[in-house]
Amino acid sequence: MQQIKLSLNMDFTISPIDPRIFGGFLEHLGRAVYQGVYEPGSPHADADGCRTDVLTALKKLKFTAMRYPGGNFVSGYHWEDAVGPAKSRPVTRDLAWQSLESNQFGPDEFITLSRKMGWTPMMAVNLGTGTPEEARNWLEYCNIESGSKFAEMRRSNGYKKPHDVKLWCLGNEMDGPWQLGHVPAETYAVQAQQTANMMRMCDPSIELVVCGSCTTDLPTYLEWDRKVLEHCKDFVDFISVHRYVGNYGDDALDYFAVSNSIDAQIEATAAVCHAVQATKKTKKRIGISFDEWNVWYRANKPEHMDGRGKIAPHLLEEVYNMEDALVAASFLNSFIRHADSVKIANIAQIVNVIAPILTKGDDVLIQSIFYPIEMIANRFKGTALQSALVGPSYESKSHGKASFLDRSISVDGKNLHISLSNRSLEDEIEVLVDLGGATIVKFDGGEILHHSDPKAHNTFEKKDTVVSKPYSETHISDGKAIVKLPPLSVFAGTFSLE
Secondary structure, eight states, X not given: OEEEEEEEEEEEEEEEOOGGGSEEEOOSSTTSTBTTTXXXXXXXXXXXXXXXXXXXXXXXTTOOEEEESOSGGGGGOOGGGGSSOGGGOOOEEXXXXXXXXXXXXXXXXXXXXXXXXXXXXXXXXXXXXXXXXXXXXXXXXHHOOSSSHHHHXXXXXXXXXXOOOOEEEEOSOTTOTTSTTOOOHHHHHHHHHHHHHHHHHHOTTOEXXXXXXXXXXXXXXXHHHHXXXXXXXXXXXXXXXXXXXXXXXXXHHHHHTHHHHHHHHHHHHHHHHHHHHHHTTXXXXXXXXXXXXXXXXXXXSHHHHOOTTOBSOOOSOOOOBHHHHHHHHHHHHHHHHTTTTEEEEEEEOSSSSSOSEEEETTEEEEOTTHHHHHHHHTTOOSEEEEEEEESOEEEETTTEEEESEEEEEEEEXXXXXXXXXXXXXXXXXXXXXXXXXXXXXXXXXXXXXXXSOTTOBOOSSOTTSSOEEEOOOEEEETTEEEEEEOSSEEEEEEEEEO
């Protein structure tokens, strides 16, 4: 058994945790919308055509900000095609994924779903093939009560009250050469600034996310962010960060250590934000919107991304195992550890497409990555705490030195919330939680996700191979807590403080 000391101090705070870090992403891609959240012909469909079995599962994840409608899809999307009488909506071709879009589910249906689920709508406007004016018109449609052209259009479509969408993304991955309408940073910055200005003149209360670097692999990484922020800093509130990871070398320990790289990406982007703030002598702090994150590496071949001119084709349908669940937990732990920078985060995506939930006909499957999201999102609130680890570590092939224990901690009044992951393939870890001057008096419950086989995964035939369970292998002595974690496990729990 390995022993690791986790040291905390209640005075060493990071920042309050923005609940929007527990967000999701619903894109018109593959079967995410159609056969995912929306399937009027399903026996599970409610009065709005949404699948109640899928929604019941999604409610367990307590998603906050929900990004929509894309993604690469949004750079060819024109919102007016997807509002009004369903029979009058055109079928359009999506060039991003080579699919057909029926437009039967559009912005109004998304708002209805968001209200049903308690999600904060996070709309992305088209700055690929769209214009600043088109974005402003969409904002008017959503947020202005009455009296003007697009507000009255919404009212005539049956939505008398404004949708009141406060969070908007200025395009998607505009630094990527694959993106429809991709332009250099300077050109995008001008367009984003024009769009932001027009949208704020329509509704000054909105928050805006500008496109940052969508991958660390591009030669423009971070330089793009600097140029865009120097131009747009006074008009936007957040800059986007995207990251997909995978076990390309079939080396679990190296794969787990990717958390180092996620930390580094956040810190590098935050450094650019700080640098622009300093050089431009402004007090405004730009936050990070980590609005696409997930494991994605198996279903990323050309055949997984070509819709072949079909509506709702099977695309990007990744099957997740136990090791992927540990990495999903690491993303969330990193966001919590960087609560001073990361204010929004969205797992991409929520159903069928690189998602914690899969559907097949009328059946639903919960995948392994579902559980760490549920465990952490259902517990973590309050203020993130700094922590220090003393214990064994290892040298990874790609990401440097890594601890066998990954973690995040928050305090909310007298409640201490802890997320721990044992990344060892063989050894149990005994974690000593020491708060220094504070006293732990009681364990209020927790859950664990564990399997000895890193490749273990759930199937429609056997759905309970990798599932979370209540966990009570804790002991409290002298105001300290001891948590025993089996190898390949994720734990989330709450302790009471004196």
